[in-house]
Amino acid sequence: MNNQPEQINPDFEDIMDQAYSLPNGRAKIALLEEAIRIADSLGDVEQGYSAREELVETCTFSGHPMKALVAFSWLLGQFDQQPEEYDDFTLLWSYKWILDSIASFPEVSRAQIDELLVDMRKRYEQFGYSERSYYYYRFSLLKDYGEVEEAQQFLNKTKAMDRDEMSDCEACEQHQFVEFEVMKGNDEQIIRTARPILKGRMTCGEVPHLTLSKVLMPLYRQGKLEEAEKYQKQGYRLIKGNRDFVLHSGEHMYYLLNIDLLQALEVFEQWVGLSLDHENPRDKMMFNAYAAVLFKRLVADGNVTSVKLPAGYPYPEEANDLPAIASRLEQMALETAGRLDQRNGNSYYTTLIQQL
Amino acid sequence: MSESDTYRFQVNLSGMINILSNHLYSNPKVFLREVLQNAVDAVTARSQQDATYQGSIHLELTGSGAGSTLMIEDDGIGLTREDVHEFLAMIGQSSKRSGADAFTQETSFIGRFGIGLLSCFMVSDEIVMVTQSAKGGKALEWRGNPDGTYHIRELETELSPGTKVYLRCKPDCEMYYESELLQQWIYDYGALLPYPITFRDEQTQRIINDQRPVWLDDPERARGHRDEVLQLGQRLLGEKFQDYIPLRTASGRTGGIAYILPHSVNLNVKKSNRVYLKYMLVSEKAENILPDWAFFVKSIIWTDELQPTASREHFYENEKLEEVRQELGNSIRAELLRMAEYEPDRLQRIIQLHALSMKALAVEDTSFFQIIYRWLPFETTYGRRKVHELLADNQKMYYTTSLDEYRQITHVASAQSLLVVNGGYVYDAELIALLPEVCAEANTERLIPEDVSLAFTDITTEERKQYYEAVRYADVALQRFRCQIQLKRFKPEDLPALFTLSQEASDLRSIETSKSVSPLALTSVLQSLSSSLQQSAYSTLYLNINNSVVERIFQAKNESMIVVAIEMLYVNALMMGHYPMNRQEMQVLNQGIVRFLDWGLSANTDQGGHTE
Numbered sequence: 001m002n003n004q005p006e007q008i009n010p011d012f013e014d015i016m017d018q019a020y021s022l023p024n025g026r027a028k029i030a031l032l033e034e035a036i037r038i039a040d041s042l043g044d045v046e047q048g049y050s051a052r053e054e055l056v057e058t059c060t061f062s063g064h065p066m067k068a069l070v071a072f073s074w075l076l077g078q079f080d081q082q083p084e085e086y087d088d089f090t091l092l093w094s095y096k097w098i099l100d101s102i103a104s105f106p107e108v109s110r111a112q113i114d115e116l117l118v119d120m121r122k123r124y125e126q127f128g129y130s131e132r133s134y135y136y137y138r139f140s141l142l143k144d145y146g147e148v149e150e151a152q153q154f155l156n157k158t159k160a161m162d163r164d165e166m167s168d169c170e171a172c173e174q175h176q177f178v179e180f181e182v183m184k185g186n187d188e189q190i191i192r193t194a195r196p197i198l199k200g201r202m203t204c205g206e207v208p209h210l211t212l213s214k215v216l217m218p219l220y221r222q223g224k225l226e227e228a229e230k231y232q233k234q235g236y237r238l239i240k241g242n243r244d245f246v247l248h249s250g251e252h253m254y255y256l257l258n259i260d261l262l263q264a265l266e267v268f269e270q271w272v273g274l275s276l277d278h279e280n281p282r283d284k285m286m287f288n289a290y291a292a293v294l295f296k297r298l299v300a301d302g303n304v305t306s307v308k309l310p311a312g313y314p315y316p317e318e319a320n321d322l323p324a325i326a327s328r329l330e331q332m333a334l335e336t337a338g339r340l341d342q343r344n345g346n347s348y349y350t351t352l353i354q355q356l
Numbered sequence: 357m358s359e360s361d362t363y364r365f366q367v368n369l370s371g372m373i374n375i376l377s378n379h380l381y382s383n384p385k386v387f388l389r390e391v392l393q394n395a396v397d398a399v400t401a402r403s404q405q406d407a408t409y410q411g412s413i414h415l416e417l418t419g420s421g422a423g424s425t426l427m428i429e430d431d432g433i434g435l436t437r438e439d440v441h442e443f444l445a446m447i448g449q450s451s452k453r454s455g456a457d458a459f460t461q462e463t464s465f466i467g468r469f470g471i472g473l474l475s476c477f478m479v480s481d482e483i484v485m486v487t488q489s490a491k492g493g494k495a496l497e498w499r500g501n502p503d504g505t506y507h508i509r510e511l512e513t514e515l516s517p518g519t520k521v522y523l524r525c526k527p528d529c530e531m532y533y534e535s536e537l538l539q540q541w542i543y544d545y546g547a548l549l550p551y552p553i554t555f556r557d558e559q560t561q562r563i564i565n566d567q568r569p570v571w572l573d574d575p576e577r578a579r580g581h582r583d584e585v586l587q588l589g590q591r592l593l594g595e596k597f598q599d600y601i602p603l604r605t606a607s608g609r610t611g612g613i614a615y616i617l618p619h620s621v622n623l624n625v626k627k628s629n630r631v632y633l634k635y636m637l638v639s640e641k642a643e644n645i646l647p648d649w650a651f652f653v654k655s656i657i658w659t660d661e662l663q664p665t666a667s668r669e670h671f672y673e674n675e676k677l678e679e680v681r682q683e684l685g686n687s688i689r690a691e692l693l694r695m696a697e698y699e700p701d702r703l704q705r706i707i708q709l710h711a712l713s714m715k716a717l718a719v720e721d722t723s724f725f726q727i728i729y730r731w732l733p734f735e736t737t738y739g740r741r742k743v744h745e746l747l748a749d750n751q752k753m754y755y756t757t758s759l760d761e762y763r764q765i766t767h768v769a770s771a772q773s774l775l776v777v778n779g780g781y782v783y784d785a786e787l788i789a790l791l792p793e794v795c796a797e798a799n800t801e802r803l804i805p806e807d808v809s810l811a812f813t814d815i816t817t818e819e820r821k822q823y824y825e826a827v828r829y830a831d832v833a834l835q836r837f838r839c840q841i842q843l844k845r846f847k848p849e850d851l852p853a854l855f856t857l858s859q860e861a862s863d864l865r866s867i868e869t870s871k872s873v874s875p876l877a878l879t880s881v882l883q884s885l886s887s888s889l890q891q892s893a894y895s896t897l898y899l900n901i902n903n904s905v906v907e908r909i910f911q912a913k914n915e916s917m918i919v920v921a922i923e924m925l926y927v928n929a930l931m932m933g934h935y936p937m938n939r940q941e942m943q944v945l946n947q948g949i950v951r952f953l954d955w956g957l958s959a960n961t962d963q964g965g966h967t968e
Contacts, residue, residue: 021622022782023782025782026757026758027759027780027781027782030758030759030780031759033866034759034763034934036936037934037935037936038934040869040936041931041934041935041936041937066863066885067863067866069878069881069882069885070863070866070867070870070882071866071870072878073870073871073873073874073875073878073879073881073882074869074870074873074874076874076875076878077870077873077874077875077878078873080875081873102881105884105885107884107885107887107888108881108884108885109884112877112880112881112884113881115877115880116877116878116881118877119875119877119878230675233675233678234673237678277859310789311789311800311802312789312802
């Protein structure tokens with residue numbers, strides 16, 4: 001038998017202590033889920049609440065939006081039953097994380113998302129926060145749907161209002177503006193919008209991590225190769241190993257395949273393991289789409305004939321069949337794109353992927 | 357006395373001082389670093405002109421408390437009248453330049469000098485400087501006030517070259533004039549400086565940096581000075597170390613000592629290293645100078661090739677820093693590799709203490725993994741074992757990717773003598789998956805809970821026929837829990853049932869739990885998400901026909917008895933696996949208990965039971 005009894009019957013506090021000592025990631029999530037199970041099976045709502053609060057944050061920043069959503073739903077339900085027991089700021093703040101990722105799930109309809117948005121607006125109002133966050137998220141969600149003009153209207157509305165305690169930090173907002181410029185496709189404008197972030201004048205926990213990969217192709221297309229190379233190195237170091245950034249690893253890969261196919265392939269090999277069971281369908285879709293381009297290029301180039309696939313890759317035989325990998329990746333990406341587009345009511349993602 | 361002129365600064369000096377003391381520097385005590393730096397620069401400049409000259413720096417504290425004066429003296433190059441004007445002009449210029457640049461550029465000695473001197477206004481309301489340029493001429497006295505005025509007066513005589521700065525204690529700044537603290541800070545900043553720094557007050561006179569290590573220029577030589585190196589570490593880093601690794605970049609422009617922490621550290625802990633720029637302490641908490649994985653060391657590093665930030669307390673994250681970081685990382689790695697070959701015991705001690713950090717490094721670097729994998733410890737169904745112990749049995753090494761999975765299968769796996777590694781900890785699953793790449797004899801395979809059943813024995817066709825009806829009742833009973841029945845034979849015999857859950861089923865379970873309490877808008881979202889999981893999300897309850905209770909249940913002819921018994925085994929298996937139960941399952945448990953009580957009490961009748 002196992003000689004680690006503390007593993008078999010650990011106590012809530014011990015597990016939480018262990019969890020707090022770990023960086024965000026799978027191991028920490030596993031411990032928090034363990035703690036939740038213990039709290040739930042003992043019917044301790046307060047402990048269940050505190051462990052889930054931590055879980056929501058951990059999952060949000062380590063690429064598990066689904067787990068975050070599930071735990072958040074529970075929190076909100078408990079909060080509604082006993083609002084005086086819990087910290088409203090933390091809860092309302094995490095509502096934004098849910099809205100950040102909700103449109104990535106094609107199963108969730110626009111009506112359902114709108115309902116959430118209305119619920120958030122109501123709650124923010126109730127606790128005295130301005131409507132700016134509501135407009136900001138209208139903008140952000142419309143952007144997620146691929147509806148540029150409508151998003152622009154709500155962006156203007158947002159910018160006209162004063163920020164408040166519930167607003168994202170300025171760096172995060174600026175990053176959103178960069179993403180929006182990427183959608184609009186004017187390279188010069190993208191770089192100009194990203195400038196304050198690139199210069200280091202705006203930073204936070206996730207910026208410039210998120211932003212650096214966005215300017216690589218614009219810089220490349222403008223022939224500013226040295227600058228692009230600098231940001232590629234800087235950005236890659238920041239995102240390395242965190243599954244939250246699987247989409248961004250794809251953007252690095254997509255840029256690198258113009259520079260050095262082998263380097264791009266290395267990025268694929270480092271991230272494919274994280275992408276396999278990734279919880280965010282849209283991020284995974286984009287990773288696959290970029291990877292499909294990479295493999296098509298590798299096939300055309302002809303110098304590489306095999307790829308290192310991680311243990312647990314469902315089609316290990318494809319390690320020596322690059323055309324098969326290319327078409328499987330593309331097919332998976334298009335399949336998700338189709339479902340997202342169907343939900344969104346346009347063809348934004350399918351077109352985006354086909355044009356890569 | 358000769359001429360005395362009054363000039364005005366071009367910047368708002370009090371505003372400038374406010375910026376320096378409240379926003380730029382983290383602590384007013386850095387004025388000491390700034391005046392020391394000025395003295396060092398002056399000495400360096402003079403020795404460049406005169407090879408025979410040996411510079412020195414002297415500090416003197418007189419008076420006490422609010423009446424203290426601190427004098428800093430060097431015998432360096434000194435300032436001419438033009439120099440003095442220029443260093444003040446430089447401050448005026450800084451507002452025209454873009455922001456912080458004026459502070460960080462490799463500016464001239466004079467440019468830095470002025471900024472350094474200004475920082476003294478944080479602790480003094482009047483700064484007096486007497487300077488004699490090595491170029492000759494008469495000595496000058498400069499007197500500056502925080503209201504923005506300064507006076508220059510030419511003295512009667514020519515002094516020997518050098519500069520003296522007098523600082524008078526400003527109200528509420530008494531602590532910056534306390535002898536003990538001053539000596540400590542001077543040591544902190546200047547321990548490695550190449551010129552002797554003397555300190556004197558009414559009681560003491562001593563050389564602060566008299567134990568400057570001889571191996572600074574060649575850290576490799578530190579190997580031969582163990583006691584001295586460990587002592588320096590304790591003095592500068594405040595911890596008692598037992599082991600260290602010399603650091604050096606290829607160019608030799610950055611070197612250091614990485615002390616191995618004598619205790620294990622939290623992965624989230626801020627990595628603080630002590631970094632000296634041109635032998636002057638710049639930062640006591642530099643985080644970015646060593647790779648992230650090097651959190652098992654605390655270092656003293658000296659460099660002359662990195663660019664400090666505006667406050668001169670950190671370094672800019674640029675390509676140079678990236679390069680230095682990599683090279684210093686390589687020093688640590690090379691030493692560990694060397695240990696693996698020549699001093700395995702030493703390596704093993706370090707690994708035991710810092711397994712997590714070693715694993716982090718191994719994940720990033722296969723060649724490193726190759727060298728140390730034998731000593732890495734893992735939690736397994738055979739207890740906590742090192743890889744070489746696991747390999748000795750020539751057994752297939754299964755691993756799980758989460759604590760959850762491990763917990764689900766651990767007792768079944770142990771009973772069947774399966775070797776399962778708990779991959780639920782940081783890096784463990786990744787490393788075991790990588791193991792065959794560095795060690796040909798290792799045979800590893802990812803184990804998912806459903807796979808444990810591979811080691812189970814199927815029931816015979818005969819038995820299948822015999823139990824067909826009973827299994828069907830049981831299956832129907834658990835349908836509403838999205839759980840299916842499998843009848844098998846497995847060890848241990850005293851385990852009647854094993855509940856296994858695929859990742860999807862596990863997700864679904866937690867969605868169901870949340871759904872039952874969450875507000876309407878979210879319930880509908882969760883409903884949509886769970887619908888995509890439904891098809892694949894069956895859990896499995898393996899029933900062990902080797903177990904006598906299970907055997908008797910299946911031989912019973914009473915259908916309602918079978919249903920209740922299976923439901924009870926199901927909730928029991930959930931409890932064994934620490935799965936929180938939902939409302940429906942709780943209900944089953946409660947009703948089941950009552951039923952069994954009822955049956956027990958009416959055991960003499962042949963009617964079965966009633967629960968009403």
